[in-house]
Amino acid sequence: MSRGTLFDKVWDLHAARTLPSGQTQLFIGLHLIHEVTTPQAFSMLKDRNLKVLYPERTIATVDHIVPTENQARPFADPLAEAMMQALENNCQEHNIRFYNVGSGNQGIVHVIAPELGLTQPGMTIACGDSHTSTHGAFGAIAFGIGTSQVRDVLASQTLALAKLKVRRVEVNGSLQPGVYAKDVILHVIRKLGVQGGVGHAYEFAGTTFEQMDMEERMTVCNMAIEGGARCGYVNPDRVTFDYLKDREFSPKGADWDRAVAWWTGLASDADAVYDDVVVFDAADIAPTVTWGITPGQGIGVNETIPIAEMLPEAERPIARDAYLYMDLAPGTPIEGTKIDVCFIGSCTNGRISDLREAAKVARGHRVAAGIKAFVVPGSEQVKRQAEAEGLDRVFVAAGFEWREPGCSMCLAMNPDKLEGRQISASSSNRNFKGRQGSASGRTLLMSPAMVAAAAIAGRVTDVRGLI
Numbered sequence: 184m185s186r187g188t189l190f191d192k193v194w195d196l197h198a199a200r201t202l203p204s205g206q207t208q209l210f211i212g213l214h215l216i217h218e219v220t221t222p223q224a225f226s227m228l229k230d231r232n233l234k235v236l237y238p239e240r241t242i243a244t245v246d247h248i249v250p251t252e253n254q255a256r257p258f259a260d261p262l263a264e265a266m267m268q269a270l271e272n273n274c275q276e277h278n279i280r281f282y283n284v285g286s287g288n289q290g291i292v293h294v295i296a297p298e299l300g301l302t303q304p305g306m307t308i309a310c311g312d313s314h315t316s317t318h319g320a321f322g323a324i325a326f327g328i329g330t331s332q333v334r335d336v337l338a339s340q341t342l343a344l345a346k347l348k349v350r351r352v353e354v355n356g357s358l359q360p361g362v363y364a365k366d367v368i369l370h371v372i373r374k375l376g377v378q379g380g381v382g383h384a385y386e387f388a389g390t391t392f393e394q395m396d397m398e399e400r401m402t403v404c405n406m407a408i409e410g411g412a413r414c415g416y417v418n419p420d421r422v423t424f425d426y427l428k429d430r431e432f433s434p435k436g437a438d439w440d441r442a443v444a445w446w447t448g449l450a451s452d453a454d455a456v457y458d459d460v461v462v463f464d465a466a467d468i469a470p471t472v473t474w475g476i477t478p479g480q481g482i483g484v485n486e487t488i489p490i491a492e493m494l495p496e497a498e499r500p501i502a503r504d505a506y507l508y509m510d511l512a513p514g515t516p517i518e519g520t521k522i523d524v525c526f527i528g529s530c531t532n533g534r535i536s537d538l539r540e541a542a543k544v545a546r547g548h549r550v551a552a553g554i555k556a557f558v559v560p561g562s563e564q565v566k567r568q569a570e571a572e573g574l575d576r577v578f579v580a581a582g583f584e585w586r587e588p589g590c591s592m593c594l595a596m597n598p599d600k601l602e603g604r605q606i607s608a609s610s611s612n613r614n615f616k617g618r619q620g621s622a623s624g625r626t627l628l629m630s631p632a633m634v635a636a637a638a639i640a641g642r643v644t645d646v647r648g649l650i
Contacts, residue, residue, distance in 0.1 A: 290562020300430025
């Protein structure tokens with residue numbers, strides 16, 4: 184059993200009691216909500232005549248269903264408009280802080296909380312969204328939860344959870360040019376599997392993560408869930424503190440100094456005990472592309488699609504399913520695969536650093552004929568910053584569409600959808616069947632820079648030839 188890790192320390196600090204089931208009743212310091220998983224939760228409160236226990240600990244925004252082209256109200260989609268109105272009414276009724284469209288701080292929930300300084304080391308964080316693990320980049324324990332659990336947090340500010348094992352995922356060395364945080368996490372998931380982290384928290388450690396900035400760490404922790412882990416985190420350090428300093432909700436003055444001292448002590452002890460340790464070499468990681476129907480089906484851009492008979496026996500059935508669905512032949516190179524749509528954005532890769540890297544690739548080039556390519560900033564803050572730096576002009580000059588903030592084509596609960604058998608190069612986090620809005624649409628996951636390269640070439644291409 185793990186001992187002395189950040190996970191153990193934060194868990195113990197927030198454990199209210201042990202329940203008869205053996206689970207821990209865990210206090211949740213920050214609850215993030217959006218329009219999709221809350222209407223039913225608030226209805227359940229109303230049915231029981233309950234109020235939100237600590238409304239000041241809940242923060243709301245809209246992201247999943249928000250159009251990224253025309254955001255005029257009412258929305259063209261009646262269901263999206265109804266969900267918007269429900270969240271607006273529930274936040275008003277329960278006195279919950281709400282960052283609506285046009286507030287200046289609206290955006291994808293996992294983008295706005297860090298940029299506002301709401302996400303801090305040592306916190307327990309919950310949100311009705313799978314990719315809440317993003318916030319672990321700050322040394323927090325962050326869980327994606329279901330609608331009934333959203334209700335539980337609103338009513339009691341606690342969750343019933345079983346304590347996880349802790350696996351240290353260590354990556355050492357410097358990344359090659361053209362290799363990014365997205366490639367690191369796709370490589371880890373490829374090696375450990377999409378079920379490899381079940382029952383675990385992943386502690387991302389080693390010199391590679393120490394060299395990453397906070398936005399890169401967020402990308403890695405965001406996709407810990409895709410490797411089966413319940414959460415992922417990085418120990419807080421000077422990089423963390425420099426990012427948080429002077430953010431709107433960060434401590435100020437003497438409180439800041441006290442907070443940094445406390446945060447520093449939360450890091451895993453030098454002699455911490457882990458349930459498991461795995462080690463990777465950054466030199467082995469190449470620009471990575473998924474070829475199949477799970478995030479674990481990824482390969483280096485210069486590799487060929489694996490042959491089922493050469494895979495572990497347990498992986499062969501889903502590989503054969505992927506060949507049929509993706510219409511890709513085993514043994515053929517992934518590089519050169521034709522693309523129809525290129526999407527840069529999402530809670531994984533919609534931050535300012537992601538847009539900067541993609542713009543470096545796009546600058547001076549043109550999107551290939553017949554390719555639909557668009558860029559969706561992760562928040563209104565990111566959009567303002569990108570426009571101040573002229574990144575929007577770089578993208579538009581290259582033939583990309585420049586959009587308003589939202590989740591967009593990551594899961595397509597809005598007008599941004601694939602059509603028919605289109606295949607997309609996407610900087611998002613999931614490549615499941617039908618994930619991007621078409622029951623037969625196909626998704627190749629890759630870094631924002633690789634998406635930009637694919638848009639220019641009209642096919643999967645190695646970004647290292649363009650930087």
